[in-house]
Structure formats: structure tokens, C-alpha cells
Amino acid sequence: MPSLFRFIFVCAMIAGTIYGAMVALVTFVEPTEREVTIRIPSERVNPQP
Template sequence: MPTLFRFLFFCAVIAGSIYGTMVALVTFVEPTEREVTIRIPSERVNPQQ
């Protein structure tokens, strides 16, 4: 039974570190906004029949 507790503790540590990393990313990383322009060829918008 001690190996089960050790395994569950190991899984909890991994899950906690992943959660902590996600919280740190949300807190410290600020996304930059920029204008995006996508050119669409006129053949795709107005297909010839």
C-alpha cells in the first residue's frame, strides 16, 4: 500500500507543478495585440462560372 500512496503523491506533485506553471503564465505573460491583414484572392471570393 505505501507504493500506491507514493504514486498518488507523485501524480499530485506533477499536477500541481503543471497548474502552477499555468497560473504563472496567465499572471506574468501579457499578449501583444497587433493588426492582422489577410489577403484573399478574388478568384476564391468571386468564382467564375
């Protein structure tokens, strides 16, 4: 039984670390906005029959 508790404790610590890292990313990282342009060849827009 002690090995089961140890396993659950290790899994909870790993999950807590991952959750904490995700919260830190959401809190401290600010995404930058930029304009995106994609060129589409005219052959794909107006296909010839």
C-alpha cells in the first residue's frame, strides 16, 4: 500500500508542476499580433475549364 501512495503522490506532483507551468505561461507571456498575407496563385482561384 505505501508504494501505491508514493506512486499517486509522484503523479500528483508531476500534474501540479505541469499545471503550474501552464498557469505561468498564461500569466506572464503576452502574444504579439502581426499581419499575415498569403499569396494564392490565380490558377487556383479561377481555374480554366
